[in-house]
């Protein structure tokens with residue numbers, strides 16, 4: 001039991017159901033909305049059609065232009081659309097990209113949000129917004145970007161391609177793992193983190209085997225919700241810093257980078273967090289870092305930075321960037337050890 005802690009709850013109404021979309025109209029009404037701007041990514045036009053059909057003439061505008069890493073020019077355009085159409089609610093459906101745009105519009109306009117996550121990114125549960133301006137991603141934390149209502153609809157997640165499901169699920173697990181050793185960790189979030197890791201680690205192999213396994217999809221979406229709560233509640237450490245470095249400076253794909261790095265970052269921290277490793281072993285099995293890499297390999301997810309486009313020549317620079325302006329971490333950051341970690345991750349070697 002930790003000696004003392006601070007716990008801040010982020011208010012949000014969460015509806016979790018196999019077909020939560022059935023409750024969309026009622027939930028929008030609960031927020032007093034009459035004019036809704038509906039947001040998706042360009043690929044999710046079918047989902048856009050479903051939402052506009054469900055909401056009928058209360059849709060005042062649609063914006064299917066959400067993009068990865070929330071570029072500010074797109075956010076400005078979407079916010080202008082919301083103002084011009086006199087929207088009183090943002091309804092966003094999709095992964096972290098659609099939800100990121102929804103948050104950016106809320107920040108600019110003060111509008112409430114109802115979001116429908118279709119990946120396991122967890123962004124819907126956090127007061128965090130990362131926006132990209134002139135190629136630089138900057139992150140801010142503000143209660144203004146926290147969605148008011150979240151509808152988790154299991155049936156929508158059935159369409160999530162298996163490859164995206166695996167990496168998105170590993171991305172979620174990374175939030176919960178780092179929450180366990182966060183400097184500002186607390187017993188509530190640690191309980192959620194262990195529950196979340198167990199649920200997601202059990203669901204991913206089942207989804208890999210049978211993508212439309214309803215029970216596995218339910219478990220994964222439940223795990224994603226809890227992982228998002230972890231990310232939104234406590235600080236992240238070395239693993240997230242390395243992922244932000246490689247995503248921001250080497251344009252590596254977000255969820256894949258998390259998948260490859262997590263076992264290595266955990267192994268790096270292991271000597272400083274024996275109690276957490278013991279807790280993780282209870283959920284994942286002995287040698288949790290190795291188990292996470294096994295999970296990625298067994299579900300066809302990437303296990304090396306090389307296979308997701310990281311040039312070997314960039315590893316020294318990546319280590320330098322990760323060490324400049326670092327996040328707090330339970331084990332002190334040692335340049336040579338971080339570089340060795342990155343080399344192992346680059347080659348897909350075992351975590352140690």
Ligand code: NAD
Nearest residue numbers: 041043068069095096097118119121123126128156159160
């Ligand atoms: P994404 O939202 O870009 O989705 C990946 C692709 O999958 C997109 O093309 C999307 O159209 C498609 N897709 C999504 N759901 C689908 C479904 N059910 N069926 C079929 N296709 C589907 O990717 P992501 O990994 O969910 O989100 C990544 C973004 O979210 C990044 O910009 C990241 O920085 C951000 N993020 C933010 C937070 C936060 O707290 N602020 C947390 C996690 C991630």
